Amino acid sequence: MHVIYPTVAGEARHQIPPNQQIVRIINHYKRLSLEQLQQRAAKRKHDSQVKDYSFIVKLKVRNSVRCSGALLAPRLVISSSSCLSGVPSSQVHILTRGGSTLPVAKLEWFRSSPEVILITLVTAAPGQPIGLCSTTLKMGDNASMLMASNDLSFFGRRHSQVVSNQACKMTFLQEESVYITPNMLCLQNSQSPEKCVTQQGDALLVDRQLCGLNVYGSRCRARSLNADLYIDLEKLRTLISHFIQKLLG
Structure with missing residues (x-):
């Protein structure tokens, strides 16, 4: 297969071997500077991060973003309980990627682990929930x-x-x-x-x-x-x- 690209003034024209079929001719392409290539690479990296990190949410109390959380299921967010100490569920909303703000149905704690808070949402949040760790972390890990x-x-x-x-x-x-x-x-x-x-x-x-x-x-x-x-x-x-x-x- 031969792909024929346009030539620049002063360059030799493409020579097609005999008995070969031309299957594609590219008549136009755009030359990019190093800066433009770097900008495109940075955008691809950013878009990839947004997709990979879609489980991350922010917790809003009234009109102020207070801390982060993680989506464990479409209607379940987990966060640090110290973030919402003394705050009723009616004052908490979940901010997701894209600017969606979701109401909270319930806030719950484990008696055996008061460090975490589980936040049940009224409706499912966009984003891909993340799985929990299966590795026991030790010193130096x-x-x-x-x-x-x-x-x-x-x-x-x-x-x-x-x-x-x-x-x-x-x-x-x-x-x-x-x-x-x-x-x-x-x-x-x-x-x-x-x-x-x-x-x-x-x-x-x-x-x-x-x-x-x-x-x-x-x-x-x-x-x-x-x-x-x-x-x-x-x-x-x-x-x-x-x-x-x-x-x-």
Whole structure:
């Protein structure tokens, strides 16, 4: 098969071998600069991220975006309970990619794990729900901190690893309301405060599975071993799976 492209002035014309059939002639194409190619590559990457991260939602209290959450089923969102402490369900809405705002039917907690909150929606949310972690994370294991802008138009991902709880104790040393439970993991954050932009409810991923949710957000200081606390969702996998089965009927 021969594809014939247009020639530029001064270039030699294409020579067609004898007894060969021309099956396609391209009469027009657009030359792109390096900058245009880079812009197209960036757009493809962004579009891919939007598709991959469609499980991410934002929690709005009245008219203010307060934190992140993750879609576990079409009508179920999970987040950090510290995000909605004392807030009734009537004041909470779920913001999804594309600007849709969905009402909340019910807020529920597990007695054995008050760190998480389960949010049942009135109607199904757009987006692809994410599966829960099947891996037990240990000290030194790698994971990815996922972050999103409040309007869900931009996403960030930071490679991290599980560190000692001592790092989190030092990070949150001045805050009496912060506590560490056996259901939590300590993950290393950036040493640069301006790069510490994790929020409550932000996802922790391992191999495209949801392994944790940020509990309190970031508290970073310059040139320090900064760390964030995450709910260890692998430990709650059975409880959450039963809840989803009950919700789906």
